[in-house]
Amino acid sequence: MTEINKVIQNKIAIDKLNLFYGKFQALISVSMPVQEKMITALIGPSGCGKSTLLRSLNRMNDLIHGVKITGSVLLDEIDIYNSSLEVAELRKRVGMVFQRPNPFPLSIYENVVYGLRVAGIRNKKESDEIAEKSLRGAWLWDQVKDKLDHPALELPLDQQQRLVIARLLAVQPEVILMDEPCSALDPIATMKIEELMIELKKDYTIVIVTHNMQQASRVSDFTGYMLMGEMIEFNQTKNIFTNPSKKLTEDYISGKYG
Amino acid sequence: MRIHPRYTQRGAIAVLGGATLLTLLILAFIIFFILEKGLPGISLSFLTTNPTDMGRAGGIFPTLIGTIILPLLAIIIATPLGIFTSVYLSEYTKENKATRIIRFGTDCLAGIPSIIFGLFGYIFFVVTLGFGWSILSGGLTLAVMILPTIIRTSEEAIRAVPKSYREVSFSLGATSWQTVKKVILPNALPGIVTGIMLSIGRAIGETAAVIFTAGSSLRIPSSVFDSTRTMAVHFYILAREGISAENAYATAATLIIAVLIVNLSAYWLMHRFIAKRS
Numbered sequence: 382m383t384e385i386n387k388v389i390q391n392k393i394a395i396d397k398l399n400l401f402y403g404k405f406q407a408l409i410s411v412s413m414p415v416q417e418k419m420i421t422a423l424i425g426p427s428g429c430g431k432s433t434l435l436r437s438l439n440r441m442n443d444l445i446h447g448v449k450i451t452g453s454v455l456l457d458e459i460d461i462y463n464s465s466l467e468v469a470e471l472r473k474r475v476g477m478v479f480q481r482p483n484p485f486p487l488s489i490y491e492n493v494v495y496g497l498r499v500a501g502i503r504n505k506k507e508s509d510e511i512a513e514k515s516l517r518g519a520w521l522w523d524q525v526k527d528k529l530d531h532p533a534l535e536l537p538l539d540q541q542q543r544l545v546i547a548r549l550l551a552v553q554p555e556v557i558l559m560d561e562p563c564s565a566l567d568p569i570a571t572m573k574i575e576e577l578m579i580e581l582k583k584d585y586t587i588v589i590v591t592h593n594m595q596q597a598s599r600v601s602d603f604t605g606y607m608l609m610g611e612m613i614e615f616n617q618t619k620n621i622f623t624n625p626s627k628k629l630t631e632d633y634i635s636g637k638y639g
Numbered sequence: 640m641r642i643h644p645r646y647t648q649r650g651a652i653a654v655l656g657g658a659t660l661l662t663l664l665i666l667a668f669i670i671f672f673i674l675e676k677g678l679p680g681i682s683l684s685f686l687t688t689n690p691t692d693m694g695r696a697g698g699i700f701p702t703l704i705g706t707i708i709l710p711l712l713a714i715i716i717a718t719p720l721g722i723f724t725s726v727y728l729s730e731y732t733k734e735n736k737a738t739r740i741i742r743f744g745t746d747c748l749a750g751i752p753s754i755i756f757g758l759f760g761y762i763f764f765v766v767t768l769g770f771g772w773s774i775l776s777g778g779l780t781l782a783v784m785i786l787p788t789i790i791r792t793s794e795e796a797i798r799a800v801p802k803s804y805r806e807v808s809f810s811l812g813a814t815s816w817q818t819v820k821k822v823i824l825p826n827a828l829p830g831i832v833t834g835i836m837l838s839i840g841r842a843i844g845e846t847a848a849v850i851f852t853a854g855s856s857l858r859i860p861s862s863v864f865d866s867t868r869t870m871a872v873h874f875y876i877l878a879r880e881g882i883s884a885e886n887a888y889a890t891a892a893t894l895i896i897a898v899l900i901v902n903l904s905a906y907w908l909m910h911r912f913i914a915k916r917s
């Protein structure tokens with residue numbers, strides 16, 4: 382068990398989180414830990430609130446009109462909703478990879494350094510170094526090192542998705558949230574991203590939403606199963622998949638549901 | 640009896656294509672008509688000399704200056720105001736009653752006949768603020784007149800920027816203002832520029848709002864407090880008062896060419912910008 386060798390520590394603690402889109406309650410008293418330098422997977426049928434929960438970890442739901450939140454999300458013991466922690470600062474520490482690869486219509490290089498520009502880093506040498514390091518970190522450097530000034534949108538989809546991961550790494554986040562990062566990719570590209578995630582786990586805490594149960598069982602250390610806004614079961618991944626304690630979980634992973 | 644889709648399809652193509660062709664023909668006819676009558680009167684000296692005898696003879700040099708300076712002043716004032724307003728409306732306010740009222744108001748303003756703006760400019764800038772018939776009064780009036788168009792076209796362009804760009808930018812720790820500067824405005828630029836071009840075209844061709852506020856002096860202005868005359872006003876006066884049909888057409892032709900040049904260069908600039916960015 383590799384996780385025993387690491388000091389197990391809660392990077393994020395979600396406690397009795399309720400989230401409302403207007404009158405509709407999308408999250409119902411969800412509690413869950415996210416352990417440092419581990420991969421935590423969120424599974425469950427479409428519409429159960431996985432993306433909503435993920436987006437509440439870096440306050441992306443703030444952008445949606447009419448969202449109300451109660452309960453708490455602690456990042457390193459600090460409540461991200463009730464403290465002086467600025468939203469922009471929080472999002473630099475808790476970054477996000479979206480479902481569809483979404484580079485800006487800029488060059489590959491300009492995409493990678495976007496977060497640096499936002500953070501006020503303009504120094505060419507420093508930017509170049511971070512860009513290279515980030516692209517290497519996302520296993521993309523060898524493919525793009527000779528065409529950094531090419532439009533990012535010319536890259537194939539799987540490279541675009543690794544580019545947005547590189548763009549995120551450049552900001553040096555602590556936590557990476559991934560919302561079905563492979564759903565637009567073919568099986569080979571998916572495998573590559575999964576391997577990359579396991580590599581990234583050495584340095585980052587990862588939370589991934591997936592509707593692909595094999596993916597959850599392959600890459601994650603912990604899994605939470607959600608249904609209609611509730612966290613039905615949360616446990617080590619191997620327990621969830623081999624010995625679920627709830628009937629609902631068992632139905633889902635055995636394919637009786639969804 | 641049901642007509643076979645193949646025939647309705649052919650019918651549709653014929654109607655749509657015919658409408659397009661008719662539009663192009665009308666446009667071509669107008670341009671050809673003006674140029675045919677006007678081009679013979681255009682020469683270097685026509686463009687660079689002062690008019691004599693109220694414009695019956697001589698050139699149109701002062702009106703060239705008026706035609707450049709008035710729309711320029713209007714654009715310089717209205718563009719930042721319009722863009723800031725549209726950014727504020729689309730990025731910094733939630734959709735509610737107040738924004739809908741503002742939007743409705745700008746739509747109404749955009750539809751008001753220009754002579755009303757002329758009247759307003761006369762009462763407010765010329766008389767109340769005491770700017771007199773001047774470049775300043777005319778420029779401010781034109782600015783007020785084109786502001787709604789710039790706001791609405793900019794807002795449309797800003798709204799057309801994919802939502803995911805905003806999300807990504809915010810998720811990388813950018814503030815709203817950084818997102819506006821680095822992502823939204825650059826991507827909305829083609830649409831914004833189109834709105835500005837439409838506005839310049841409208842300002843260059845405007846007569847009613849200008850006569851009331853900038854006057855129609857044929858002297859070369861030496862400050863923004865001097866009166867001036869634009870080509871459109873010059874054309875109007877020459878034609879209206881039957882001073883010289885020949886010079887009126889030559890002025891109109893110059894005006895059309897000027898608008899074409901403005902549009903083509905903006906088009907070219909924009910494409911260069913887009914090519915450089917990606």
Ligand SMILES: Nc1ncnc2c1ncn2[C@@H]1O[C@H](COP(=O)(O)OP(=O)(O)O)[C@@H](O)[C@H]1O
Nearest residue numbers: 402405407426427428429430431432433434445
């Ligand atoms: N912006 C929104 N406004 C209103 N309801 C929303 C919004 N986003 C999601 N929902 C609703 O919240 C529930 C959870 O959605 P989501 O978190 O996207 O589910 P999942 O990612 O598990 O498919 C769904 O019923 C969805 O319709």
Ligand SMILES: [Mg+2]
Nearest residue numbers: 431432433590
């Ligand atoms: Mg989802």
